[in-house]
Amino acid sequence: MKNNFRIISFYKFARMDNPESFLEDHLQYCHYHGLKGKVYVSHEGINGNITGRVSAVENYKAYLKGFPRFSDIWFKESECQDFAFKKMHVRLKKELIHMGVENINPAEGGKRLRPAELVEMYEKGEDFVIVDTRNTYEARIGHFKNAIIPEMENFRSWPRVVEELEQYKDKAIVTYCTGGIRCEKATAYMVQKGFKNVYQIEGGILNFIQQYPDTYWQGGMFVFDDRKVVEPNTKDELKFTAVCHYCGTPTAYYINCHNLACDKIFVVCKTCRDEHNHCCSPECEASPHKRPRRYD
Ligand SMILES: [Zn+2]
Numbered sequence: 560m561k562n563n564f565r566i567i568s569f570y571k572f573a574r575m576d577n578p579e580s581f582l583e584d585h586l587q588y589c590h591y592h593g594l595k596g597k598v599y600v601s602h603e604g605i606n607g608n609i610t611g612r613v614s615a616v617e618n619y620k621a622y623l624k625g626f627p628r629f630s631d632i633w634f635k636e637s638e639c640q641d642f643a644f645k646k647m648h649v650r651l652k653k654e655l656i657h658m659g660v661e662n663i664n665p666a667e668g669g670k671r672l673r674p675a676e677l678v679e680m681y682e683k684g685e686d687f688v689i690v691d692t693r694n695t696y697e698a699r700i701g702h703f704k705n706a707i708i709p710e711m712e713n714f715r716s717w718p719r720v721v722e723e724l725e726q727y728k729d730k731a732i733v734t735y736c737t738g739g740i741r742c743e744k745a746t747a748y749m750v751q752k753g754f755k756n757v758y759q760i761e762g763g764i765l766n767f768i769q770q771y772p773d774t775y776w777q778g779g780m781f782v783f784d785d786r787k788v789v790e791p792n793t794k795d796e797l798k799f800t801a802v803c804h805y806c807g808t809p810t811a812y813y814i815n816c817h818n819l820a821c822d823k824i825f826v827v828c829k830t831c832r833d834e835h836n837h838c839c840s841p842e843c844e845a846s847p848h849k850r851p852r853r854y855d
C-alpha cells in the first residue's frame with residue numbers, strides 16, 4: 560500500500576471572529592473523516608499539517624476551500640507511507656506564530672521570491688544574504704547553501720537576530736522557513752525596522768525542494784511530525800549537513816535526549832544513539848528519570 564497517504568501543510572492569515580466555534584466544527588470534521596494532524600486556529604487565521612488517505616485529504620482540501628476566507632489557501636503536498644501523526648489536534652492560539660511583538664502585519668512583509676528566482680540568484684552569483692528563520696536545531700540538519708544560521712531557541716529570538724542583521728541592511732536579504740509562515744512575520748518585522756530589500760521564499764523549503772532537489776538545499780528538512788526529517792536530495796554530498804554529536808559521522812538524524820530533565824534535541828547517528836541509551840551526555844545517561852523507550 561505504498562504512497563496511499565498524503566501529508567498537506569498549509570496556512571492562511573485571514574481574520575476570524577469566532578475561532579472557537581470554527582475549532583469545534585473542524586475537529587469534528589477531521590475525526591469523522593479519519594484525518595490526523597495538528598491544526599492551529601486563531602483570530603489571525605489557520606495553520607496546520609494534516610495526513611490521511613489520499614481521498615480523505617482531497618475532501619478536506621475542498622472542505623477548507625469552501626470557506627470564503629480560505630478559498631485561495633495553498634496546500635503544500637507530499638506523499639507519505641502512513642499517517643505522519645498519531646492523533647488529530649485542533650488548538651486555539653492567540654497568534655498563529657508567536658514572536659512576542661505586537662502589531663506585525665504579515666500583509667506588509669518581504670517580497671515573494673519564487674524557487675526559480677532563487678536558483679537564478681545562486682547561478683548568477685548575485686550578492687545576497689540568505690537567512691534561516693527557523694530554530695537553530697532545525698537549521699543544523701539542513702539549510703540553504705551559504706545560509707546564515709542564527710542562534711534561535713524559538714521564534715521569540717527573531718527581533719534580537721534582526722539587530723544582528725543590521726550590518727546587511729543595504730543588501731538583498733532572502734529569508735526562508737519550512738512552509739513560509741514564519742517568514743511572513745519575520746520579514747514584516749524587518750520591513751518595519753527599515754530593511755528595504757527583503758525577500759521570502761514563496762512556499763518555503765517545502766516548495767523549493769519539490770521543484771529543485773539536489774541544487775542549493777543541503778541536508779534534511781526538519782518536520783514536526785512522526786517522519787522527523789525529510790531528505791530530498793539524492794547526491795551524497797548534498798545529503799547531510801550535520802554530524803553525529805558523538806562520532807562525527809554525517810547524518811540528518813536527531814533525537815530528544817531521553818533524560819526528561821534535559822530533553823535537548825541533538826544530532827546523533829543511530830549506532831551512537833543505541834550505545835548511549837538515547838542520551839546526550841554521561842550525566843543524562845545516569846539520570847533516573849528517563850523517557851520510556853518508543854519504537855523510533
Ligand atoms: Zn555516531
Ligand SMILES: [Zn+2]
Binds near residue numbers: 843
Ligand atoms: Zn541530555
